[in-house]
Amino acid sequence: MQTTIRWILFDADGVLQRSADGWQDRLLELLGDASTLEELFAAEREQTMTGGNFRQLVTDELACQGVQTDPEVVLDVWRDLIVDEEMTARIGQLRAGGLKCALATNQQDVRVAHMRSMPEYDGVFDAQFYSSEVGLAKPDPAFFAQIVQQLGVPTAEVLFIDDVRANVDGAGAAGLHAEVFEHDAGVGELDRILAAYGLVGR
Structure with a gap:
């Protein structure tokens, strides 16, 4: 594929990180029943991905x-997140080769604060974009358009990588190059995508 890529945007969950094993069972144990857990998941998606206070939402839901x-x-x-350090090491290699790399992920404010403080991500990215700070969320093409505007480069020079097809389609609709990453597949999957753009060895 002949194209000039200057920035790569990475999704987080399912690409660079995953939740600890047994996290849903742990939440069920803490919350008591599946319906409360589902209500909390729905409220997280609907009320805090583009702003809002997730800590307060959890507090209110538990009280209710x-x-x-x-x-x-x-x-x-x-x-409780586990970062794929082979993936972050490859990002370091890409940056050393002259590419710019950024995080572009849907996260509520509690996760954002934690991820910004994680040593595994210290110095890994040239920029970080979180939906709750951007005020827009994937798969909305406007999420990607706003990020590219902040980067100050043409959309055709940006590659987005995500494990969710809808998010990839949203990025494509905004004019970015976009590729589906097999969920939690690791650095070999990243190398497959990079090879398609002539970026292996960068």
Whole structure:
């Protein structure tokens, strides 16, 4: 594929990081039943991905359901992340070769604060874009358009990588190059995508 890529935007969950094993079981244990967990997931998606206070949302939901668990203990499950360090090492190699790399992910504010403080991500990216800070979320093409505007480059010089087809389609609709990453597939999957753009060895 003959094209000039100057920036690569990476999704986080399913590409660079995953939640700790058993995280859903842990939440069920803390919340008491599946319906409370589903309500919390829905509220997270609908109320906090483009702004809002997730800590307050969790606190209110626990109180509404009569759950006595400390909200911070529940939030700790959202903060329990495992980063693929082979992936972040490859990003370092890409940057050393002259490419710019950024994070472009849907996250609520508690996750954002935690991810910004994680040593595994320290110095990894040239820029970080979180939906709750941008005020827009994937797969909305406007999310990508706003990021590219901030980068100050043509959309045709940006490659977006995500494990969700809808998000890839949204990026494509905004004019970016966009590729589906097989969920949690690791650095070999990244190298496959890079090879298609002539970026292996950068």
